[in-house]
Amino acid sequence: MRTDYSRSVRLGGLAAGVNETTLRERMEGSPVHLTADGCLPAVAETLEVLVADLRRWPVPLSLDPGHEPGRLDDALVRRLVETAAGIDPDRPLRIGAPPGEAPLRLHVGTEPTPDVAVAGAPDGHGARLRHAGHPFPGLNAPGTGLGAVLTAAMLAGEAFKVVAGLPEGKFQVTPVVDFCPVLPGEQPGTAVAPPPELERVLLGGGGAIGTGIALILDLLRVSGELAVVDREVFEKPNVTSYSTGTLAEAAALLPKVRLIAARLRRIAVTPFHGTVQDAIEAVDTGTLPWPRTVLGGLDSVSARHDLQRLHADLTLDGSTGGPVGTTVALHEALPTGPCLRCYYKADHTGKSAEQRLNELTGLPLARIARGQEPLTEQDLEGLDDQQRQLVRQFLGRPVCGLINSPELGGGTDDVFRPSAAFVAQQAACLVVGAWIARSTGLITGPVRRIEYDTRFGPQPDQMTDHWAPVPECACQKDAALIERVREFRRTRR
Numbered sequence: 226m227r228t229d230y231s232r233s234v235r236l237g238g239l240a241a242g243v244n245e246t247t248l249r250e251r252m253e254g255s256p257v258h259l260t261a262d263g264c265l266p267a268v269a270e271t272l273e274v275l276v277a278d279l280r281r282w283p284v285p286l287s288l289d290p291g292h293e294p295g296r297l298d299d300a301l302v303r304r305l306v307e308t309a310a311g312i313d314p315d316r317p318l319r320i321g322a323p324p325g326e327a328p329l330r331l332h333v334g335t336e337p338t339p340d341v342a343v344a345g346a347p348d349g350h351g352a353r354l355r356h357a358g359h360p361f362p363g364l365n366a367p368g369t370g371l372g373a374v375l376t377a378a379m380l381a382g383e384a385f386k387v388v389a390g391l392p393e394g395k396f397q398v399t400p401v402v403d404f405c406p407v408l409p410g411e412q413p414g415t416a417v418a419p420p421p422e423l424e425r426v427l428l429g430g431g432g433a434i435g436t437g438i439a440l441i442l443d444l445l446r447v448s449g450e451l452a453v454v455d456r457e458v459f460e461k462p463n464v465t466s467y468s469t470g471t472l473a474e475a476a477a478l479l480p481k482v483r484l485i486a487a488r489l490r491r492i493a494v495t496p497f498h499g500t501v502q503d504a505i506e507a508v509d510t511g512t513l514p515w516p517r518t519v520l521g522g523l524d525s526v527s528a529r530h531d532l533q534r535l536h537a538d539l540t541l542d543g544s545t546g547g548p549v550g551t552t553v554a555l556h557e558a559l560p561t562g563p564c565l566r567c568y569y570k571a572d573h574t575g576k577s578a579e580q581r582l583n584e585l586t587g588l589p590l591a592r593i594a595r596g597q598e599p600l601t602e603q604d605l606e607g608l609d610d611q612q613r614q615l616v617r618q619f620l621g622r623p624v625c626g627l628i629n630s631p632e633l634g635g636g637t638d639d640v641f642r643p644s645a646a647f648v649a650q651q652a653a654c655l656v657v658g659a660w661i662a663r664s665t666g667l668i669t670g671p672v673r674r675i676e677y678d679t680r681f682g683p684q685p686d687q688m689t690d691h692w693a694p695v696p697e698c699a700c701q702k703d704a705a706l707i708e709r710v711r712e713f714r715r716t717r718r
């Protein structure tokens with residue numbers, strides 16, 4: 226069984242504007258070399274996530290354990306080798322000097338050698354990144370599991386710009402990044418509140434974002450109880466886009482909820498293998514506890530609308546998307562509004578089917594408007610290589626209905642959807658950061674929508690906005706009914 230890089234390579238190809246074969250060859254010729262300070266708090270967690278994220282691309286990957294003091298201990302190095310082998314046994318993590326010349330050098334720690342391109346370190350729940358020539362300040366707090374995942378995901382994001390060869394203008398190098406997903410806008414390490422126990426919390430979706438949330442909860446050593454809802458099984462292409470799961474586990478075709486339950490060693494997980502609608506029915510018949518907080522990692526608008534109908538006190542929805550799949554967002558939603566239906570109907574992330582089809586395929590909106598006319602060779606003119614390759618398979622079919630075709634990620638699965646663990650993990654960090662902030666009272670007041678493109682990095686002063694409920698939304702028109710349903714579920718058990 227060979228590792229399937231299709232999804233991570235697809236995202237890279239979209240972002241770089243080249244076809245998947247070119248992108249794959251580019252990555253195979255782009256070695257990445259890692260070093261780390263073994264004395265840094267949370268260095269093990271950061272490296273485990275970083276090695277896995279980089280192994281989810283076909284790049285040559287090496288790690289130098291370094292010298293005393295700060296040498297990585299042998300047990301950790303063995304674990305990292307195993308982590309890489311679990312994702313792709315044919316591309317082992319090489320220990321020692323880099324194989325090729327001029328690798329991209331990444332460092333976990335605050336004192337990189339001058340040849341390191343980018344270094345990163347968790348600071349409390351946040352991350353600090355520095356490009357060569359920009360020194361780190363002193364850290365405020367020991368890194369947590371959340372800070373570790375964010376640091377690793379952002380370092381992988383910096384590597385992505387180089388190994389995918391993003392063209393000028395399609396990304397930004399920010400030499401200094403300081404970001405905390407618990408208190409965006411504050412310095413990392415300011416928020417050090419330990420996460421509370423999970424109580425009446427439900428995770429909706431065990432995919433790219435859901436496994437990212439599970440990874441963070443595990444590395445944060447959170448305890449308590451968590452219901453996990455997902456209807457799918459873990460398959461081979463998921464290995465290179467999810468945050469947990471090995472090639473061997475994909476061969477076993479485990480339900481995703483089982484995979485997550487196995488990962489969360491300190492949490493009593495109730496795996497619910499079914500749809501969100503099934504979970505709502507289970508809540509109303511009393512077989513599943515009514516969650517008061519919902520963490521969402523779903524990828525369709527309709528599933529999000531279902532999630533909202535759990536009518537929890539607070540829903541924290543994570544998403545990835547944007548023109549090439551590199552944009553991450555958090556939507557905080559309330560049963561009284563703004564709810565997920567407010568966000569995902571009227572806003573510009575909840576785009577029309579025509580707009581989404583235009584973004585996915587490059588077909589002009591004017592052409593999409595002539596929905597009944599079958600696609601012809603002529604329609605391929607004006608598309609780039611990647612888009613042509615995608616659209617060619619639909620020749621002879623009418624344009625309307627394409628958006629729901631499985632090849633484009635409509636319908637039930639996410640076959641087309643470009644996906645990369647380092648992107649989904651940043652969305653997951655926003656969700657878990659908001660959960661910590663809201664459940665410990667660090668953040669009160671109106672709900673927020675936070676959004677940034679990982680190619681450009683978080684922009685603390687311009688990525689947050691507040692939404693008013695949409696007057697014609699069900700959360701406003703059916704407010705009395707929703708409150709009655711909540712009252713019924715509150716007293717149910």
Ligand SMILES: [Zn+2]
Nearest residue numbers: 564567698700
């Ligand atoms: Zn609403």
